[in-house]
Amino acid sequence: MKITNDSVFYTLAYNATKKEVDRLEAFCENLDKNPELKKEQMAEYKCAKYRFAGITALHAVLYNNNRCRKLHDLQYSMYLLVYAAEALKAREDYLTLYEAAPESEKPDYSLYYGILAFAQAQIAELEAKLPHANDWEAVELSERIGGWRFGIECLGEAWEKRGE
Secondary structure: OOOOOOOHHHHHHHHHHHHHHHHHHHHHHHHHHOHHHHHHOHHHHHHHHHHHHHHHHHHHHHHHHHHHHHHOOOHHHOOOOHHHHHHHHOOHHHHHHHHHOOHHHHHHHHHHHHHHHHHHHHHHHHHHHHHHOOHHHHHHHHHHHHHHHHHHHHHHHHHHHOOO
């Protein structure tokens, strides 16, 4: 089945993550235009950049998986690009939910649970680095993790609201 239109779930998740991407980008761009203010708020600026890296990564994963499943018949790979499909396959609990879903809802189930599994794996990798990080590296990792977690919250809210 080729996906032709964006689902309610995708649209809600995309808009929520895009809003945060735009907010962080505007904050950083504003400081980039004002060197004195940027100097005064350098810690906030750097934290925003690291959080931006996390949320942008999740946003891109969401966007690219949706875009590619509309361009190609990805049913053979659970409607996902390889890295997201592999993340979904690695999570027995999520895979069971996907497999039990009605055929018409499988594309959204795979998108939600595949990206959720991928994001959780990314967070686990970053968290594994925390014990070995110096102070500033720990801040960077924590902010990136925060961006990924915010993206997961957006996915969860969109998943809950998809049927309303």
